[in-house]
Each structure stands twice: as structure tokens, then as C-alpha cells.
Amino acid sequence: MGHDMTANIAWTDPRCPVARTVDLVGDRWSLLVIRDAMDRARSFTDFQQRTGIARNILADRLRKLTTYGLLEQVDAPSGKRKLYKLTDAGKDLFSVIVTLRQWGERHAFVAGEDHSVLVDDNDARIPEFVPMSFDGTPLTSDNTHVQPAE
Template sequence: MKRRELGHSTCPIDRSLSEVGDTWTLQILRDAMHGVTRFTDFNKQIGVASNILSARLQKLVAVGIFEIHESTLGNSHEYVLTEKGRDFHTVLSALRQWGQKHLFEDDEPMNRVIDARTGQPPRPLSLTAEDGRELSPDDLLLVQSRAADPIEKATPIDTPRRRQA
């Protein structure tokens, strides 16, 4: 079965997945957030075939997540995160925190991140309302508008949750 193209969907999750929605890409971005910039270093860290790594890096450059800079080491280049790429750290942090909470037994070794300044782990991420309430999936409704329009112009989308409300 052929996977449908997600790049023109009205859903931001679909569009995000079209750019970064595979295991290799997420691992590349994870390692880039920790300072990896060179092809050979990505290859060593991830252990992916060179042709796959090359294709993923080319795509990440094409969609504006990486820029290519000349390396200070001579005849090679480095993949440097753009602002768009650096903004992805929150998504990776959310995945990390979800994995820490749900995918490890107490006695298993686990990689963690800590604040370099304080040595403490970051607070758990949560989705909050304008008034500071923590939001669950039950608190959210799906609406649609043009990206530039104010939210007040949004139209509710018919979903099972909306039909129950």
C-alpha cells in the first residue's frame, strides 16, 4: 500500500511528519542537538548506511532544517542546525520525556539530559492553556483557519469529540 503524501495536508502533524517523520531523521536531529555536525560522526553515532544518511541529510538541508557550512577541518563540510532545526529540540525533549516515563524498567540504563548550568533534569513538558491550566487531549478541539488569520476566524472541524460536546 502506497503511503499518501503528507506535505500538503491541512494537518500540522502530517506536514511535520513529511519532513522529520522517520527513525533515521529523528536520530540525526537528536545527535545534531548534542553537537554532531559531520557526516562521518553521524554515521558512527547512528550506524545507518551511508546512502540513507546522505539522503536524509540532503532532505534536511532542502527543507531548511540544516545549512551546510565549510568545515574548519579542511576539505569537508558540516551540517549546522538552522533556527527551524533548533526549534525542534522541544519536540525531541517531549519524545525523550515520554520514553523515560513509559519505556524503561527501573533497573535499565537510560540516557538522560540535564541542565548544563544546574545539573538538574528539565521539568516535564506539558501543554498549558492561556490561563495556566494543564491541557489534556479531552480539553482540545480541532479548528481550521488560514495560517495568518486570528484564531477567532477559525471554523470547528467535525470530529468524534466535537460531536460528543
């Protein structure tokens, strides 16, 4: 994403990468649009049917995600409409989506409650995502800290 695309954003906390990310994709619908794009949604109708989002809100989110460089518009094979496709920056949110999904599996469902699962191309369930240090030690909020910008 180019710096110029985000120049007009009123950042909540300009020096914090978490705050900037939430400012870009932290509303109720944006990550669901990204989730569906990762699951091969391409057209306005695809996104609308999968999320149930109101058309005006969806149009706004698609416009913002395109402006922020997370989605790009491409011509449909018919040439009659535009489709949406993830950019490299949008694809880079995959680990965020996986982490949110796995947190939800652990904390947003009761034991035994049905939910969708993320699998690889061999239909094997995705392993638990755990950040690791260079020496293989699992990283948590207990053994990491934020170093402020200088």
C-alpha cells in the same frame, strides 16, 4: 523554511500541521539526526558513528533535512569538507525531541532500566514538559481540540 522548499512534497494531509511535520521528519532516522545535531554532531562521520545508520541512508536524510531547511551545510575550519548545523527551524524541534524523550522515559523502559538523561548546563535534569494554557492549566487531549481550516 520557505514555501518553495516544500512545494514538491506530496503531503499526506496538506491542511494538518502534524501530518506535514511527520512528512518532513517522521521517518525512522530524521529525528535521530536532528537529536544528534542538537548534541553537537557536525560531520557526516559524527552522525554515522552516533546512529549506526547506513551511509547511503544518512546521505539521503542529510540531503533532505538540508533541502527542507532544518540543517545547513557550512565549511569546516580546514575547508576540506562540509559540516552540518541546525537552522532556526531545526533548533525549533527541541521541544519535540524533549517531549519524545520524556515519553520514552515513561513508556519505553521498564522501571529501573538505565537510560541517558537530558540535563541543563548545571547538570540538573530537565523538568517534565507539560503544555499549559494561558492561565496555567495543563493542556491534554482531554481539554483541547483541533479547529479545522476554513
